Amino acid sequence: MSAHPASGRPGSGFVSTAAWACYLFLLIPSLVVVPISFGNPDQIEFPPRQFSLDLYRAFFNDPSWWGSMVQSLVVAALTTLLTLVLGVPAAYALARSRLPGRQLLRGLFMMPLLVPVIVLGLGLYLQFSGWGLLDTTVGLLVAHIMMATPFVMVSVMSGLHHADAALETVASIMGASRPTIFFRVVLPQLRTAIAVGAMFAFLTSLDEVVVAYFLTGTSTMTLPVKMYSSIRWELTPVLAAVSSLLTLLSLLIALGIIALQRKAEAKA
Amino acid sequence: MLAILIYPLGLTIWTSVHPGTFSLQAYAELSSSTLFLKVLRSTLEITLTGTLVSLLVGYPVALHLAAQPPSRRTAYLIMVMLPFWTSILVKSFALVAVFGNQGIVNQALGFLSDGRISVPMIFNRVGVVLGMINFLLPFMILSILGSLLSQDRTLALAAATMGAGPLRIFWKITLPLSMPGVVAGVLINVTLSIGMYVTPALLGGRQDMMVANLVDFYTRQTLDWTAASATAVVLLAISSILVVLLGRVRGGGLSGASA
Numbered sequence: 001m002s003a004h005p006a007s008g009r010p011g012s013g014f015v016s017t018a019a020w021a022c023y024l025f026l027l028i029p030s031l032v033v034v035p036i037s038f039g040n041p042d043q044i045e046f047p048p049r050q051f052s053l054d055l056y057r058a059f060f061n062d063p064s065w066w067g068s069m070v071q072s073l074v075v076a077a078l079t080t081l082l083t084l085v086l087g088v089p090a091a092y093a094l095a096r097s098r099l100p101g102r103q104l105l106r107g108l109f110m111m112p113l114l115v116p117v118i119v120l121g122l123g124l125y126l127q128f129s130g131w132g133l134l135d136t137t138v139g140l141l142v143a144h145i146m147m148a149t150p151f152v153m154v155s156v157m158s159g160l161h162h163a164d165a166a167l168e169t170v171a172s173i174m175g176a177s178r179p180t181i182f183f184r185v186v187l188p189q190l191r192t193a194i195a196v197g198a199m200f201a202f203l204t205s206l207d208e209v210v211v212a213y214f215l216t217g218t219s220t221m222t223l224p225v226k227m228y229s230s231i232r233w234e235l236t237p238v239l240a241a242v243s244s245l246l247t248l249l250s251l252l253i254a255l256g257i258i259a260l261q262r263k264a265e266a267k268a
Numbered sequence: 269m270l271a272i273l274i275y276p277l278g279l280t281i282w283t284s285v286h287p288g289t290f291s292l293q294a295y296a297e298l299s300s301s302t303l304f305l306k307v308l309r310s311t312l313e314i315t316l317t318g319t320l321v322s323l324l325v326g327y328p329v330a331l332h333l334a335a336q337p338p339s340r341r342t343a344y345l346i347m348v349m350l351p352f353w354t355s356i357l358v359k360s361f362a363l364v365a366v367f368g369n370q371g372i373v374n375q376a377l378g379f380l381s382d383g384r385i386s387v388p389m390i391f392n393r394v395g396v397v398l399g400m401i402n403f404l405l406p407f408m409i410l411s412i413l414g415s416l417l418s419q420d421r422t423l424a425l426a427a428a429t430m431g432a433g434p435l436r437i438f439w440k441i442t443l444p445l446s447m448p449g450v451v452a453g454v455l456i457n458v459t460l461s462i463g464m465y466v467t468p469a470l471l472g473g474r475q476d477m478m479v480a481n482l483v484d485f486y487t488r489q490t491l492d493w494t495a496a497s498a499t500a501v502v503l504l505a506i507s508s509i510l511v512v513l514l515g516r517v518r519g520g521g522l523s524g525a526s527a
Contacts, residue, residue, distance in 0.1 A: 012335070019332030022325050023344070026351040026405060029362035032372070036365060044365050046372045114511045116463025118480035119500045122487060126497070207355045210465045210480075214487075227357040231364065231470050240365070243358040250353040258342065258349065 030247045037240035044237045055241040065226065065238065072206055072223040075137065079144040079205040080198050086145065087152035087201075088194060092186060094153075095160040096168075106153075113150040120147070121214040128215060135217035143215055144205040151200035159193025160186075162264075192264050199253050206249075294498035304482065304499065311462060311478040314393070318400035319457040325401070326408035326453065331442075333409070334416035352406035360470040363399050364390055395471035400461055407460065408453040415449025416442070448517060455514040459507050479503045 024031075032046055039048020041055050059065050090109070094102055112120060124143050125134070133139030163186065171181045187194075209224035216225055223242070230239055298304045329348070333341055351359070366372045367389040377385045389395055419442070427437045465480035472478075477485070479499060486496035 015328045015331050015335075018325065018328035022329045022405065023347045025325075026402065027347060028366055029354055029359045029402070030350060032366055033358060033362050044370075046365065114459075114507070116480065116500075116503050116507050118463055118465050118483050119504050122483055122496055122500050125487065126493060203353060209357060214484075224355065224357055227355075227361070228466065228470070231357065231361050235361075235364065239361045243355075243361055246355050246358050247350075250355070251350055254346065254349045254353045258346065262342070 029243070030251075033240050033243040033247060036237065037244040039237075039240075041237060044235070044240065055238055058238050059241045059245075062238070064221075065223075065242065068221045068223045068226040069242075071137075071220060075140055075144060075222060076202050076205040078141055079148055080201045082141070083145050083148040083152050083201045084194065084198055087149050087197070088156050088187075088190070089182070090149075091153045091156035092160065092182065095157050096165070109153050110150045112147045117147075117208075117210040121211040124211060125214040134215060135220050137220050140212060140215050140220060140222070143211050144208060147208060147211065148201035148204045151204060152194075152197035155193045155197035155200065156190060159190045159264075163189040192260050196257055196260050199257055203250070203253055206246075294494045295502075298495065298498050298502070307477050307479055307482045308502075310476060314396055314400065314464075314468070314476065314478060315458055315461045317397050318404055318461050319454055321397065322401050322404040322408045322457055323450065323454060326405050327412055327450070329405075329409050330412035330416055330446075330449075333413050348406050348409050351402070352410075356403060356466050359402055360399060360466060363395070363402065363471060367395065367398060390471055391473045393472070393476055395473075396468050396476045399467040399471040400464065403464075403467060404457045404461060407456045411453035411456060412446060412449040415446045415452075419445045451517045452514065455510055455517060459510045459514065462510070463503055463507055 035048055036044055036046050037055050038051055038053070039045050039055075040050060041052060041058060094106055094109075120143070124139075128134045128139045131139075133142070167185055167189075168181050171185045172178075176184070207224060208222075209228050212222045212225050213228060216222060223246075227239060227242060230236060333344055333348070336344060364371065368374070369386065369388060369390070371390070373389065374386050377387065389398070423441050423445075424437050427441055428434075432440070462478075463480050464478055465484070468476050468478040468481055469484075480503065483496050483499050483503070486492045486499060
C-alpha cells in the first residue's frame, strides 16, 4: 500500500499535467482572494496595484459585517459544545448497548447528513414559524446542532471502534460506577475522535448558509448569510477580506484534522 | 436526550409531507407546471454535466495522488482538503472575481484584444457548472483515491512482470478495481449537486434555476408553502433513492471524508 507504484504509468505525463491543472483550479479561490484582500479598497482588482489593509479595516469597522461574524462564531462555538454534550454520550450508548432498534436510531441521527439542506431549511422554517423561533439564535442553534450531530457521531463511533471495550469490563468488575467508567475510562480514549468531531461540528455551523438563510433575519444574521446577500447584490471587495479570513481558518482546521488523523493512524 | 434531536427531525419530514391538510393536489399541479418541469430538467442537466466533468478530471488527480509516496501525498492532499473545507461562499465569490464579466480572465482577454473580446462565463450555464465542479471535485477525488489505495499493488506488479504494458495494466487491473470508488464518487456527486442551492443562485442566470432554488422561490416569492413542500418532497425522494444506492455500493464502510 505504501510502495511507490510503477513509474511507467500510462501517460504519466498526461496524468500529472491534468492533476496539476486540477489542483490549480481547486486552489483558485484561495490563491486569488488573498491578494485582492490586500489591494484596492474601491474595486476588485487582481493583481492588486497597491498594498493596503483598508479592506480589513472596512470589515472590522462595519458592524453589519463584524456583528455577523461575532454571531457566527458564537453560534458555531455553542453548536460545537452542545453537539458534543449530546452526541458523545449518544454515540457511546449506540455503540455499546444492545438497545432494540439501534440501527433505526443510528439512521435517524445520520439523516440530516443525507437530506438535502434545502428540505431541512424549509421544514425548519415551517416548523419554527409556528413556534415563534424564526429570527432567534435558539432556533438557529437547534438547526445547527441537528446538522452537526452526524459528524460527531461518526467520528466518536469510529473512535469507539478502536477503543478497548475490555477496559470498561475490567473497570466495572473492579467496582467503578457507570459514570466513572464513562468519564475516566472511555472519554480519555476518545480524545482524538472528539477533537476531530468538534472541528467538523464547528465548521459545519460556521459554513452553513442555506438553513441559516431561511431561519435568520436582520438581528440574527450569520456571516455566511451576509456574504451570500453581498455576493448576490453588491459584490463589495470587502468580501475578499472576509474570504481570506475564512480561508485561513479552513486551512488551520484542515491541517488540524490531518494531523490528528495521522496521530490516530500511527497509534492504531 | 435522544428526543431533542429526533423530534425536530421527525417534524421536519412530517411538515414537508403534510402542509396543513393532507392532499395530493399539489403534486398534480407540479407535474403539469411548466416551470417545475423546466427546472427539473435543468437540474438534471447541470447535475449530470457537473458529475461527468468531475469524474473525468478527478480520476487523473486520484491516480496522481495514489502514485505519490505517502509523505508527499499528504502535502498534495492538503491542496484537495483545503478547497474541501473552504466555504462555498468564498468559492463563489472567487469564481465571480475570476470568471465574471469584469473578472480577471475577461480583463486579460480585453487587454490582449484591445477590449474586443469578452466571454460571458458567469450568470449562465457555464458558470453554474464551473462552480459545481469546484465544489464536487474533492468528493470525487477522495472517493476514488480510497479505492485506488486499497488495491493490492502486487497485482499490477505481477502483470508488469508478465509483460503487460502500463496502458493494459490500467484498463485490465487498476480501472476495474477502482470501480467501487468511482461509483461511490459519482453517487455522492449526484446527491450533492441535485440539491444544490448556493451555486446556481450566485453563479447561474435565470435559466439555471435548480430544484432547491425553486423551493426557495415558492417559499419566499410566491408564499406558496404547499408547492414549496411538494417540490421539497420530490427532491427528498430523488435523493433518498440515491442515498440507498450509495449505501449498497459502500456497504457501510469507507467514508470519503476520512480518506
